[in-house]
Amino acid sequence: xxxxxxxxxxxxxxxxxxxxxxxxxxxxxxxxxxxxxxxxxxxxxxxxxxxxxxxxxxxxxxxxxxxxxxxxxxxxxxxxxxxxxxxxxxxxxxxxxxxxxxxxxxxxxxxxxxxxxxxxxxxxxxxxxxxxxxxxxxxxxxxxxxxxxxxxxxxxxxxxxxxxxxxxxxxxxxxxxxxxxxxxxxxxxxxxxxxxxxxxxxxxxxxxxxxxxxxxxxxxxxxxxxxxxxxxxxxxxxxxxxxxxxxxxxxxxxxxxxxxxxxxxxxxxxxxxxxxxxxxxxxx
Amino acid sequence: xxxxxxxxxxxxxxxxxxxxxxxxxxxxxxxxxxxxxxxxxxxxxxxxxxxxxxxxxxxxxxxxxxxxxxxxxxxxxxxxxxxxxxxxxxxxxxxxxxxxxxxxxxxxxxxxxxxxxxxxxxxxxxxxxxxxxxxxxxxxxxxxxxxxxxxxxxxxxxxxxxxxxxxxxxxxxxxxxxxxxxxxxxxxxxxxxxxxxxxxxxxxxxxxxxxxxxxxxxxxxxxxxxxxxxxxxxxxxxxxxxxxxxxxxxxxxxxxxxxxxxxxxxxxxxxxxxxxxxxxxxxxxxxxxxxxx
Numbered sequence: 001x002x003x004x005x006x007x008x009x010x011x012x013x014x015x016x017x018x019x020x021x022x023x024x025x026x027x028x029x030x031x032x033x034x035x036x037x038x039x040x041x042x043x044x045x046x047x048x049x050x051x052x053x054x055x056x057x058x059x060x061x062x063x064x065x066x067x068x069x070x071x072x073x074x075x076x077x078x079x080x081x082x083x084x085x086x087x088x089x090x091x092x093x094x095x096x097x098x099x100x101x102x103x104x105x106x107x108x109x110x111x112x113x114x115x116x117x118x119x120x121x122x123x124x125x126x127x128x129x130x131x132x133x134x135x136x137x138x139x140x141x142x143x144x145x146x147x148x149x150x151x152x153x154x155x156x157x158x159x160x161x162x163x164x165x166x167x168x169x170x171x172x173x174x175x176x177x178x179x180x181x182x183x184x185x186x187x188x189x190x191x192x193x194x195x196x197x198x199x200x201x202x203x204x205x206x207x208x209x210x211x212x213x214x215x216x217x218x219x220x221x222x223x224x225x226x227x228x229x230x231x232x233x234x235x236x237x238x239x240x241x242x243x244x245x246x247x248x249x250x251x252x253x254x255x256x257x258x259x260x261x262x263x264x265x266x267x268x269x270x271x272x273x274x275x276x277x278x279x280x281x282x283x284x
Numbered sequence: 285x286x287x288x289x290x291x292x293x294x295x296x297x298x299x300x301x302x303x304x305x306x307x308x309x310x311x312x313x314x315x316x317x318x319x320x321x322x323x324x325x326x327x328x329x330x331x332x333x334x335x336x337x338x339x340x341x342x343x344x345x346x347x348x349x350x351x352x353x354x355x356x357x358x359x360x361x362x363x364x365x366x367x368x369x370x371x372x373x374x375x376x377x378x379x380x381x382x383x384x385x386x387x388x389x390x391x392x393x394x395x396x397x398x399x400x401x402x403x404x405x406x407x408x409x410x411x412x413x414x415x416x417x418x419x420x421x422x423x424x425x426x427x428x429x430x431x432x433x434x435x436x437x438x439x440x441x442x443x444x445x446x447x448x449x450x451x452x453x454x455x456x457x458x459x460x461x462x463x464x465x466x467x468x469x470x471x472x473x474x475x476x477x478x479x480x481x482x483x484x485x486x487x488x489x490x491x492x493x494x495x496x497x498x499x500x501x502x503x504x505x506x507x508x509x510x511x512x513x514x515x516x517x518x519x520x521x522x523x524x525x526x527x528x529x530x531x532x533x534x535x536x537x538x539x540x541x542x543x544x545x546x547x548x549x550x551x552x553x554x555x556x557x558x559x560x561x562x563x564x565x566x567x568x569x570x571x572x573x574x575x576x577x
Binding site: 004005007008011012014015016018019021022025026029032033079080083084086087088091100101103104105106107108109110111112113114115116117118119121122123126127143146147150174175176177179180197200201203204205206207210211233234236237240241253257260261264265268269272276 | 291292295296298299300302303304305306307309310311312313316317319320371374375377378379381382383391393395396397398400401402403404405406407408409411412413439442443446470471472473475493496499500501502503506507527530531534535539547548551554555558559561562563566
């Protein structure tokens with residue numbers, strides 16, 4: 001009889017230690033990166049382009065490049081993703097077509113990022129002749145973000161009470177009027193948090209942009225959609241594996257990683273906090 | 285009245301059209317992968333690609349045996365799943381069953397945020413921290429190997445698997461737990477015999493999706509796995525999975541060459557492999573839902 005309770009105690013201890021282990025590993029990695037990278041951070045580091053074959057200077061060019069990539073990706077994926085979710089939640093009936101569409105979105109979510117890279121290379125770079133450019137890389141990242149946005153937006157639309165729609169129909173509004181003036185405004189904050197989270201995903205991706213538009217090095221910030229861009233994650237890869245002087249640029253590498261982490265985790269944290277506040281408000 | 289109805293048709297058509305984009309992208313991905321990888325089958329047979337042990341795509345004559353690459357992908361995936369899944373499930377059970385409420389409110393979102401950790405960062409940790417440490421402690425030729433990549437891949441998939449598994453566990457109705465406690469069961473007994481079986485479909489799905497991510501992950505293996513295209517015989521052999529092969533070699537390959545088509549073939553293999561896992565997971569989820577209803 002007693003051994004049952006002993007077993008329960010033991011199991012609880014094991015469960016606590018699982019959490020402890022994960023905290024120590026992931027927290028350790030984060031603390032390590034912050035400690036190593038903090039020394040390299042300065043105002044100059046953020047506002048200067050790389051100099052002397054990327055052994056000196058800052059990371060302005062890759063930082064701006066990442067922002068540009070995110071903007072292009074979102075300009076494509078956000079409207080398309082939201083409208084796809086509107087279709088799935090507001091218009092779709094349970095027919096074959098909708099089933100296929102859901103299957104496609106789910107499949108898209110599972111495509112490996114490097115395969116998105118191959119797809120971007122063959123469709124945008126070669127077939128559509130966009131070349132290795134901001135546009136090609138941004139659209140490739142957009143395709144990757146699409147299923148994330150669809151998922152988040154659909155959940156947001158589902159959370160809008162059916163009463164809202166019924167009340168609008170009862171006033172004589174058409175379905176589109178109901179969607180535009182009632183459903184979308186009610187769901188929009190939650191849709192936006194989904195968009196923010198997908199930015200976190202896009203900003204940290206490396207594999208899809210390696211052969212669609214990321215530059216090893218460019219001296220200038222891209223001024224057109226058809227120029228190559230540097231990007232923070234790719235910059236980390238280059239400095240760590242193919243830089244001119246890998247040992248000497250350690251400081252820059254850790255600094256770049258810390259900025260990348262701040263950008264990605266900062267954006268994600270914002271999204272998560274905002275979503276939590278929305279949920280609190282709606283449960284009140 | 286009729287005007288208003290007319291105004292309703294156009295938006296519906298536009299939205300349906302836009303909604304087709306996702307499907308179009310999916311079809312394009314499949315189309316381009318097949319189109320760009322088929323020419324390689326004119327140079328070598330399917331059997332030679334899948335069972336050939338020599339990957340020397342730039343030699344003259346080249347050889348395109350992908351078995352070492354496939355073995356690399358499979359070994360890293362299995363080892364990382366072996367390391368990560370027990371820990372993830374422990375974490376999921378902890379969060380859902382044993383964790384004090386306040387701690388859970390903090391830890392669940394933290395876990396979600398950590399799932400966004402860019403994989404290039406983990407690859408970097410593998411190169412700069414884990415590799416030298418392994419090399420020194422275990423007296424190896426190089427710390428960039430199967431074990432290193434699997435550990436980091438494991439760290440990467442823990443938040444993903446734990447998060448989905450926790451969702452499944454916490455969606456088990458409390459009535460079941462209460463009934464079990466009322467029979468005098470301890471928490472551990474309740475968890476293992478009532479809650480865990482009830483959440484099993486979702487937990488299986490979580491594991492499958494974690495494996496799917498590991499198969500398709502590129503940066504960790506590109507940076508930490510060592511990159512030699514041989515079938516690994518021990519934990520400390522360097523491996524070169526399909527993903528890192530594509531990422532490392534596509535940049536220097538002339539468009540339209542045999543090597544180029546071979547890399548697309550590797551992409552097609554990856555795609556089919558992850559797709560199969562994904563569809564299997566979707567099926568388990570659908571069955572679980574039906575069974576619960």
